[in-house]
Amino acid sequence: MNCFNHPDKPAIGTCKACSKGLCMECATDLGHGLACKGIHETEVNNLNMIVSKSAEIYSAAPKNTMIAPFFYLFMGLVFAGFGYFSMGGVTDLPFVMGIGFIVFGIVVFVRNRAIFGVKKNK
Ligand SMILES: [Zn+2]
Numbered sequence: 001m002n003c004f005n006h007p008d009k010p011a012i013g014t015c016k017a018c019s020k021g022l023c024m025e026c027a028t029d030l031g032h033g034l035a036c037k038g039i040h041e042t043e044v045n046n047l048n049m050i051v052s053k054s055a056e057i058y059s060a061a062p063k064n065t066m067i068a069p070f071f072y073l074f075m076g077l078v079f080a081g082f083g084y085f086s087m088g089g090v091t092d093l094p095f096v097m098g099i100g101f102i103v104f105g106i107v108v109f110v111r112n113r114a115i116f117g118v119k120k121n122k
């Protein structure tokens with residue numbers, strides 16, 4: 001492929017915005033890709049920003065973010081159920097601990113959602 005503007009010169013790459021072939025003279029290296037010098041620099045910069053932003057959002061959401069709260073909720077239910085059915089009362093320690101786990105799970109869940117939501121809206 002040759003340069004779109006200079007058919008006699010070989011292209012060193014293509015513009016990320018319009019995919020035209022560019023020679024050394026016509027291309028601007030923006031770090032993440034080439035752009036038509038003075039024409040598509042802004043477009044490609046915006047494209048790069050969107051790409052790096054979505055990568056940031058993806059990395060800000062580790063897979064265990066939503067697993068931990070459910071683990072606490074599950075533990076809470078096990079403890080509360082055990083306390084209620086086996087120990088025969090809601091004032092026993094296992095039941096109280098179970099409620100504690102459930103409350104903690106909800107708190108972690110809400111907090112994780114809040115953190116993730118803020119990063120998403122940025
Ligand atoms: Zn272009």
Ligand SMILES: [Zn+2]
Nearest residue numbers: 003006023026
């Ligand atoms: Zn050229």
